[in-house]
Amino acid sequence: MTVTVQPRALTDYKTRDFRMLVDGSWVESEGGSTLERVAPGHGVTVSRYQAGTRRDAERAIAAARRAFDDGRWPNMTGAERSNLLLKAADLIAARADELAYLDAIESGKPISQAKAELGGAVDIWRYAAALARDLHGESYNTLGQGTLGVVLREAIGVVSIITPWNFPFLIVSQKLPFALAAGCTTVVKPSELTSGSTLVLGEILLEAGVPAGVVNIVTGTGPEVGSMMATHPGVDMVSFTGSTGVGRLTMANAAQTLKKVSLELGGKNPQIVFPDANLDEFVDAAVFGAYFNAGECCNAGSRLILHRDIADEVTARIAELSKKVKVGDPLDPTTQVGAIITPQHLEKIAGYVSGARESGAGIALGGEALDLGLGQFMAPTILSGVKPDMAVAREEVFGPVLSVLTFETTEEAIRIANSIDYGLSAGVWSRDFDTCLTIGRRVRAGTIWMNTFMDGASELPFGGYKQSGLGRELGRHAVEDYTETKTLNMHIGARTNWWMPR
Numbered sequence: 427m428t429v430t431v432q433p434r435a436l437t438d439y440k441t442r443d444f445r446m447l448v449d450g451s452w453v454e455s456e457g458g459s460t461l462e463r464v465a466p467g468h469g470v471t472v473s474r475y476q477a478g479t480r481r482d483a484e485r486a487i488a489a490a491r492r493a494f495d496d497g498r499w500p501n502m503t504g505a506e507r508s509n510l511l512l513k514a515a516d517l518i519a520a521r522a523d524e525l526a527y528l529d530a531i532e533s534g535k536p537i538s539q540a541k542a543e544l545g546g547a548v549d550i551w552r553y554a555a556a557l558a559r560d561l562h563g564e565s566y567n568t569l570g571q572g573t574l575g576v577v578l579r580e581a582i583g584v585v586s587i588i589t590p591w592n593f594p595f596l597i598v599s600q601k602l603p604f605a606l607a608a609g610c611t612t613v614v615k616p617s618e619l620t621s622g623s624t625l626v627l628g629e630i631l632l633e634a635g636v637p638a639g640v641v642n643i644v645t646g647t648g649p650e651v652g653s654m655m656a657t658h659p660g661v662d663m664v665s666f667t668g669s670t671g672v673g674r675l676t677m678a679n680a681a682q683t684l685k686k687v688s689l690e691l692g693g694k695n696p697q698i699v700f701p702d703a704n705l706d707e708f709v710d711a712a713v714f715g716a717y718f719n720a721g722e723c724c725n726a727g728s729r730l731i732l733h734r735d736i737a738d739e740v741t742a743r744i745a746e747l748s749k750k751v752k753v754g755d756p757l758d759p760t761t762q763v764g765a766i767i768t769p770q771h772l773e774k775i776a777g778y779v780s781g782a783r784e785s786g787a788g789i790a791l792g793g794e795a796l797d798l799g800l801g802q803f804m805a806p807t808i809l810s811g812v813k814p815d816m817a818v819a820r821e822e823v824f825g826p827v828l829s830v831l832t833f834e835t836t837e838e839a840i841r842i843a844n845s846i847d848y849g850l851s852a853g854v855w856s857r858d859f860d861t862c863l864t865i866g867r868r869v870r871a872g873t874i875w876m877n878t879f880m881d882g883a884s885e886l887p888f889g890g891y892k893q894s895g896l897g898r899e900l901g902r903h904a905v906e907d908y909t910e911t912k913t914l915n916m917h918i919g920a921r922t923n924w925w926m927p928r
Contacts, residue, residue, distance in 0.1 A: 428792065431754030431761045433800040436468050442528075443474045444621065446482065446645055447628040449489035450638025456481045461618050461645070466534035467756040467765035467801040473532055475621045478646030483613070483654035486642035490584045490611040491660045493639030500581045500609035504559040511555035511603055514634040519548045521630065528622040529594050530756045534765030534801070535719055537757050546882075547599035550900070553884035554603035557905040561608060572921075576914040581609030582686060583662030585908060586655035588648075588676070589624070590668045591617035591767055592722045597690075598624050600888070600899045601665045602641070608908035613642045613661070615652055619767060621645045648672065656680050663688070663908065667724075669822070670847075670893050677896075688897035688907055690889060692822040693850030696729040696843040697879060698833075698865055701736050703855035704877070709743045711879040712828070715853070717751055717763050717806050718880065721826040722771075724894075725851050727879050729819060731839050734832045741810055741830050745791040748806045754798055763826055765801045772802045775825030782809050782818040782829070790830070820846045836864060843869045849891030853879045872898070 441462075445452040459477035464470065476482075493499055499507070518525070526540035566575035585605045589597045594616060605612050616624035628643045644651050656664050656679035663686040666676045670691040680687045697715065699708055715727025732740050756764035766772040772795055779793050792807035804826055812819050812829040819829050833839040843852055843865075851873040854865035859876075866874040872890045875881060882888065887901035897907055 427749060428796065428805045429750060429752045430796060430798055430803075431752050431758045433467050433755040433798055434757070435800065436465070436470050436472070439470065439472060441471050441474055442622065444476065444625045444645070446476045446478060446486075447625070447632075447641065447643040448482070448486045449642065450632065455479055455646070463532055463619060463622075465531050465801070466767055468531070469800045473528075473622045475618065475625075475645040478615075478644040478651045480650060480654045482644050482646070483615075483651045484658065486613045486644045487584065487586075487655070487658050487660045489639040489642050490613050493637060494581070494583055494611040498637045499606075499611055499640045502609070504561060507607060507609065508555045508558040510634050510636055511551055511558060511606060514603075514631055514636070515548050515551035515555065517630045517634055518544070518551060518627070521626065522548070525595055525623045525626055528626065529620065530764070532620040532622050533591055533594060534756050534767060536761040536764045538759050538761070539719065543593060543596045547596050550599045550884045551603045554607045554905065557604070557902060558607035560902075561905055561909070563911070572918050574916045574918060576916070578912040578914065579906065579909040580912055582908050582910050583610060584660060585610045585612045585663045585665060586661045587612055587614045588652050588655060588664070588666045588668065589614070589616050591619040592719060594620040595623040595627070597667050598627065601667075604899070604904045605665070605908045606636070606640070607905045610663075610908050611640045613644060613655055615644050615646065615655055618645060618647050652676070653679055656685070657682055659683050661685060666690070673895065688899075689895040690724070690897075690899060691850075691893060691895040692848055693724040693726070693890065693894050694729060694820065694822055694846050694848045695725060695727050695851045695853070695871070696731050696869075697727045697853035697855065698731045698839045698843060698869075699733060699736065699740065700856040700858070700861055701733050702857045704857065705736070705740060705743070707877070708855045709740065709747055711853070712744050713747050713751065715879045716828040717748070717826045720763050720766060720804065722767060722824050724822075725880055726824075727853060728823060728827065728829060730828060730830045731842050732830060732832055734834055737830065737832045741790055741808065744828070745808055748791050748808060751806050753796060753803055753805065763803075763806065766804050766825065769802050771824070772804060775804055775823055775827060778818050778821070778823045778825070779807060779809070779827060782812065782816060785813075785816050785818075787812045787816065787818065787829075792826075814842050814845055822848070836861065840865065840868050847893040850894035851875065851890075
């Protein structure tokens with residue numbers, strides 16, 4: 427039986443109206459239309475955004491282009507940019523409760539989780555600020571007495587940043603401060619479902635002193651705004667987080683002008699568990715990995731690959747702990763699993779569950795939507811007897827659905843883990859560190875957790891193999907992703923003329 431937290435009606439809530447940020451000013455869409463966001467956990471309109479048009483995107487790109495080309499941002503010293511980013515981090519911290527509330531009410535995530543994400547975002551901004559002062563090139567004085575080589579790192583230019591709905595503030599914070607640290611100017615398009623906190627970030631950056639045009643924020647849909655941001659010749663790079671399908675389209679659009687592309691896409695992440703693992707710790711991590719953010723997470727541990735000797739016991743223990751997970755009101759601090767982002771997405775999740783059942787999988791727990799009177803919710807769900815070729819084992823469900831597969835040998839576990847198109851992250855659980863390192867070396871994924879799951883730090887790179895994306899975010903090299911290298915080849919002294927006879 428799922429533990430539920432009844433959503434409270436937002437009878438006294440006043441819908442918040444937002445404008446777009448273009449060239450340092452808050453503006454309305456040229457089309458005059460707006461988009462309304464209905465809170466997925468409460469069923470009432472909570473935000474109203476401008477429905478940006480292609481022309482709005484063009485205006486924002488032009489502003490970013492001017493702000494880059496006239497040098498107002500890239501010509502600052504690293505220390506100057508760092509100080510502004512640090513000031514922004516302090517202002518984010520000061521408004522953390524407001525930002526967390528917006529993310530919780532617009533995305534349906536639990537408020538306690540949203541507050542933790544804001545703490546992580548502040549740390550990322552401060553880390554990026556430090557990197558702004560540390561960005562450097564190389565020199566080569568080993569090329570002979572007549573040659574000196576210097577390699578510069580220069581900001582790539584105008585960057586289009588397109589972010590998803592599942593972590594509205596956290597993901598823009600994994601991109602924007604690093605682009606700014608490098609000296610780039612930007613146009614940001616948040617998801618049309620969860621734009622509120624990104625627009626408040628625009629207020630914060632202006633207050634921090636970031637010059638007009640350096641950060642522009644255009645709200646609207648992907649086909650109307652996002653496509654222009656990926657194809658416009660005035661953009662030098664596109665940084666996108668979202669589904670693999672839209673990532674392919676973004677890459678194809680960017681290819682028209684050969685832009686640099688950074689993509690953080692989908693995942694179908696395994697946790698491989700051996701009989702000698704600490705099962706008490708694993709069971710807790712499995713429940714967390716499956717239901718964190720209602721499973722609407724590219725890093726979700728949605729595939730359990732359990733050794734056959736422990737599969738029945740572990741599945742039963744996970745089911746018992748899952749029954750204690752609190753599902754419901756995103757604004758209740760005790761809630762652990764909030765609302766599903768839209769009714770359409772809830773239907774998609776339910777479709778995967780029914781398809782798995784028809785393919786022969788069993789339902790060890792849940793499997794149904796929850797009617798809590800307001801909003802849309804899904805019960806924590808565990809599917810047993812899943813085979814590697816089932817859709818639910820290969821495709822990203824993006825919901826609180828855990829698929830249990832089994833293996834007998836290490837080779838079989840690795841084969842199952844690597845048998846899909848994704849390679850974002852994975853976990854391995856064993857007291858034998860040889861086993862952990864074998865899995866870590868051979869599973870093709872960008873992050874391998876050993877005896878833990880979904881830990882992270884600003885210093886550690888994040889990104890995927892295969893169709894989970896291109897490039898890496900976070901880590902000390904993240905700022906370099908927003909740069910070009912330029913070689914200065916300097917000749918010293920007289921040079922022999924090529925055409926002269928010898």
